Amino acid sequence: xxxxxQKPLDDIWxxxxxxxxxxxxxxxxxxxxxxEGGTKEAEILAxxxxxxxxxxxxxxxxxxxxxxxxxEHEFFDAAAKEIEWADAVxxxxxxxxxxxxxxxxxxxxxxxxxxxxxxGDVEKPGLFMESCQAxxxxxxxxxxxxxxxxxxxxxxxxxxxxxxxxxxxxxxKEIDCAWQLIVDRLEALGKLDDxxxxxxxxxxxxxxxxxxxxLYHEDLET
Amino acid sequence: xxxxxxTVNIDAERLEMFNLSAAEGPKWAEICTDLTQKIRxxxxxxxxVALRESRKKGGGANDRGQTKTP
Numbered sequence: 001x002x003x004x005x006q007k008p009l010d011d012i013w014x015x016x017x018x019x020x021x022x023x024x025x026x027x028x029x030x031x032x033x034x035x036e037g038g039t040k041e042a043e044i045l046a047x048x049x050x051x052x053x054x055x056x057x058x059x060x061x062x063x064x065x066x067x068x069x070x071x072e073h074e075f076f077d078a079a080a081k082e083i084e085w086a087d088a089v090x091x092x093x094x095x096x097x098x099x100x101x102x103x104x105x106x107x108x109x110x111x112x113x114x115x116x117x118x119x120g121d122v123e124k125p126g127l128f129m130e131s132c133q134a135x136x137x138x139x140x141x142x143x144x145x146x147x148x149x150x151x152x153x154x155x156x157x158x159x160x161x162x163x164x165x166x167x168x169x170x171x172x173k174e175i176d177c178a179w180q181l182i183v184d185r186l187e188a189l190g191k192l193d194d195x196x197x198x199x200x201x202x203x204x205x206x207x208x209x210x211x212x213x214x215l216y217h218e219d220l221e222t
Numbered sequence: 223x224x225x226x227x228x229t230v231n232i233d234a235e236r237l238e239m240f241n242l243s244a245a246e247g248p249k250w251a252e253i254c255t256d257l258t259q260k261i262r263x264x265x266x267x268x269x270x271v272a273l274r275e276s277r278k279k280g281g282g283a284n285d286r287g288q289t290k291t292p
Contacts, residue, residue, distance in 0.1 A: 009229040044226065051230040055272045057279075 001030040001121075002094045003128045004037055004114040006045070013052050015111045016090050019060060023086035024049065024113070025079070025101070026066030027093035034128055037092035037114050039066030045092065045113065070097030076104060083108065118150075136206025136213060142199045143178075144185040151178035157199040231268055236261060 006012075016022055024046040032038025046064035053060045065082045067075040070093035076083075083089060083105055091098045092113040102110045118130040133149040139157075140147060149155050153171045160179030163170025167180040186192045204210070224234035240253055266274075 048226060048230050051232070051269055054276070055231065055268055057272065057276050 001033055001119065002096070002116060003034050003118050003120050003130075004031045004092075004094050004116045005034075006036050006041070006092065006114055007112070009048060009052070012045070012090065012111075012113050013049065016049070016088055017053070017056070017058055017060070019086075019088040019109070021085060021087045022049070022060055022062045022090060023082055023088070024062065024064040024090045024092065025070070025083070026064070027068075027070040027091075027097045028066055029069045031092065031094055031097075031114060033122065035126075037094070039064070042066050042092055045090070049090075071100050073104070133207070135202070135204075136210075137203055139199065139202070142197075144182045144189070144191075144194070146178055146181050146185065148178050148182075151176070151181070157202060233264055233267075236264060236267065 024042045026032065026037055026039040026042035028038045030037075032041070035041065042064040046062050050060075050062050053062065063082070063085075065079055067079050069075050070091060083101075086108060088109040088111060089101060089105070090111050090113045091101050093101070094114065095112065095116040098110060098112045098114075118128075119132045119134060120128045120130045123129045130150050132147055135149050139149075148157065148159065152159060153169055153175075154161055156179065159182075160177050161170075164177040164180055167177055167184075169175040169177045183192070183195055186195050206213075224237055227234050227237060238253075238257060242250055242253075
């Protein structure tokens with residue numbers, strides 16, 4: 001899932017203050033799971049902005065709403081009137097959702113309320129860990145199911161480096177060395193011989209280096 | 223919630239949560255008395271002050287409370 005974090009309230013306020021009709025708009029998929037960008041968070045943020053507006057004696061009508069996903073056309077119909085009503089939309093979806101909102105509503109001012117952070121998993125309630133870089137060419141089969149693109153600070157295809165100490169990374173003693181995890185897992189699987197196999201050079205053209213990417217299923221076009 | 227209140231300059235001490243059973247009437251009364259005393263000591267909330275000032279000037283900025291979208 002995509003993990004995001006709400007921008008500081010001061011930054012958000014500086015973006016949106018003064019708009020007569022402001023809609024705080026949530027997305028109820030990834031960023032709702034991380035308790036930052038769902039409809040519930042939109043309601044809370046709208047309340048905070050109303051309080052700020054009151055304190056600064058700025059007259060604003062601030063409302064909130066949300067849809068299941070801000071990155072798909074089909075969910076927007078239900079919110080068309082709400083969006084049409086607004087002078088500006090504060091989207092607390094990820095960067096994808098914000099841009100999709102812009103694409104669908106070119107005449108409405110759209111501001112991001114979230115900093116999109118990473119793709120990750122829910123390790124435990126409240127803790128989200130980065131685990132994929134969307135490099136476009138998965139090599140988890142070569143690295144014992146542990147992504148060195150996202151979990152090794154140096155993205156080493158053949159590690160570990162000299163900075164690995166007692167299973168931890170040199171950039172932070174709280175971060176596991178991805179290559180130590182790989183060795184441990186290979187050992188547990190009885191496949192430690194695979195550790196000495198050289199992982200070939202990576203073709204980065206499938207990552208962002210090749211420009212914006214797209215996936216198209218012609219058979220799904222209606 | 224306390225952290226959120228601080229982002230809009232509202233003293234987090236104004237909010238407390240207690241877990242009580244329905245059988246703890248005296249405890250409930252004690253908590254209400256203590257919290258009321260604390261709020262009186264802290265004085266009016268910044269929101270109340272802002273709304274009062276706004277109304278004095280004839281404005282009515284954002285005092286409509288929670289509004290629903292169309």
